[in-house]
Amino acid sequence: MKQVIISRYGPPEVLKIRENQIPEPGDHEVLIRVHYAGINFSEIMARMKLYPGAPKPPTTLGSEASGIIEKVGSSVTGFKPGDKVMSFCRFGSYSTHICVSEQMVFALPERFTLDQGAAFPLVYVTAFMMIYDLGNIQPGEAVLIHGAGGAVGTAAIQLIKHAGAGIIGTSSGWKHEKLKKMGVKYCIDYRKENVYDKVMEFTQGTGVDLIIDPLGGKSWKNGYRMLAPMGKLIVYGDQKIVSGFRKNPFVLLKELFTIPKFNPALMLGENKCVMGYHLGKLRxxxxxxxxxxxxxxxxVDTGKLNPVIDRIFHYTEAPECHRYIQERKNFGKVLLDFRKE
Ligand SMILES: NC(=O)c1ccc[n+]([C@@H]2O[C@H](COP(=O)([O-])OP(=O)(O)OC[C@H]3O[C@@H](n4cnc5c(N)ncnc54)[C@H](OP(=O)(O)O)[C@@H]3O)[C@@H](O)[C@H]2O)c1
Structure with a gap:
């Protein structure tokens, strides 16, 4: 079987192809012949040594995939060979074959194709748990999505629309037309516009009820100021530490110093809430x-959730794929295609 690995920390070119033995599933595991693997920003961070908890190179990577079950372990009851599935995976889905616990595997919904299946598990569960569980979204509320044109961002748009809430999105300017078509009411080009001023203008000075923010310290600090009473700021990433294609200690240090300190006593008086979310740490x-x-x-059964797939690269193009995302060229999800070895 073939695997894409991080051979050492560095730029996209450190991603290499490795030949390996097809693994045997354990008692509670299934062996999946992977068709597509979803690319997540965390893998770019892992490649740059910016993702605490990721295994050290040389290592496999990848958190989600879709494909067809080839074998099942002796205690598996929910799946059989030939089933189409989508799956979470811990650092290994950039691979033609993976063994995963049956608990991490889900039958592919009938209305999804296999490529949509690989674009679903991680980003939709992340967006759902933030918006519905932590965010307790209510119809008519106003939500600010940072990185609205990304994979989590586009999933969040569909889920917020389903809840009947209004959306303000930040992204690079070229994505705004697509975002509006998806149902984002107001778009902000954070490179040219003042996000705080625009949010206050769009909400007539009230602020927003919910913010989901994967950017970093400065944005979190600003976000707190933009919250309406009972508003919630959910932080779930620190993308600002990614600058260029290699780890930059100066950027990292600068980012660390921008992380705000929130005062619970003030939060009490202001009726504001700050939360963190990390799917990978939900052990x-x-x-x-x-x-x-x-x-x-x-x-999903209502037909309202349709993963937005921007581009599919063959797995041998993994370096180009990481570079493409880092150059901010994607709108929605990017996948690796493992169908042809
Ligand atoms: N906590 C969790 O459980 C969890 C789970 C999933 C994802 N995440 C986080 O959510 C964020 C979005 O993930 P994703 O997989 O959906 O990725 P993504 O949004 O597709 O990432 C690419 C986009 O991010 C924006 N961006 C912002 N800062 C960037 C930077 N420094 N370098 C390159 N692009 C940057 C760009 O959009 P614009 O040009 O439009 O700004 C770019 O097109 C990431 O920070 C990821 O780590 C967290």
Missing amino acids: NAEHKIQNAVDRLMKI
Whole structure:
């Protein structure tokens, strides 16, 4: 079988192809012949040594995939060879074959193609748990999505629309037309416009009820100021530490110093809330993920969730694929195609 690995920390070109033995599934595992793997920003960070907790190179990577089950372990009851599935995976889905616990595998919804299946698990569960579980979204509320044109961003748009709330999105300017077509009411080009001023203008000075922010310290600090009473700021990434194609200690240090300190006593008086979310660190809370997936699948059944796929690269083009995302060229999800070895 073939795997894409991080051979050492560095620019996209450190991604290499490795030949390996096809693994045997354990008792509670299934072996999936991967068709597509979803690319996530965290893998770019892992490649640059900016993702705490990721395994050290040389290492496989990848958190989600879709494909067809080839073999099942002796205790597996929910799946059989030939089933089309989508799956979470811990640092290994950039591969033609993966073994994963049956708990991390889900039947591909009938209305999804296999490429949509690879664009679904991580980003939709992330967006769903932030918006519905932590964010407790209500119809008529106003939500600010940072990185609205990204993979999590486009998933969040569909979920917020489903909840009947209004959306303000930040992104590079060229994505605005597409965002408006998806239902974003107001778009902000953060490179040219003052995000705080625009949000206050769009909300007639009230601020927003919910912010989902993967950017970093300066934006989190600004976000807190933009919250309406009972507003919630959910931080779920620190993309600002990614600058250029290699780790830059000066950028990292500068970012660390911008991380705001929130004062609970002031939060009490202001009726504002700051929360963190990290799907990868939800160990021993798998039942909460499962619960979110069950509720998410009910929305899938309504036909309102359609993963936005920007581009599919063959797995041998993994370096080009990482570079493409880092150059901010994607609108929605980017995948690797593992169908042809
Ligand atoms: N906590 C969790 O459980 C969790 C789960 C999934 C994802 N995340 C985080 O959510 C964020 C979005 O992830 P994603 O996979 O959906 O990626 P993505 O949004 O597709 O990432 C690419 C886009 O991010 C924007 N961006 C902002 N800062 C950037 C930078 N320094 N370098 C390159 N692009 C930058 C660009 O859009 P614009 O040009 O439009 O700004 C770019 O097109 C990431 O920070 C990721 O780590 C967290």
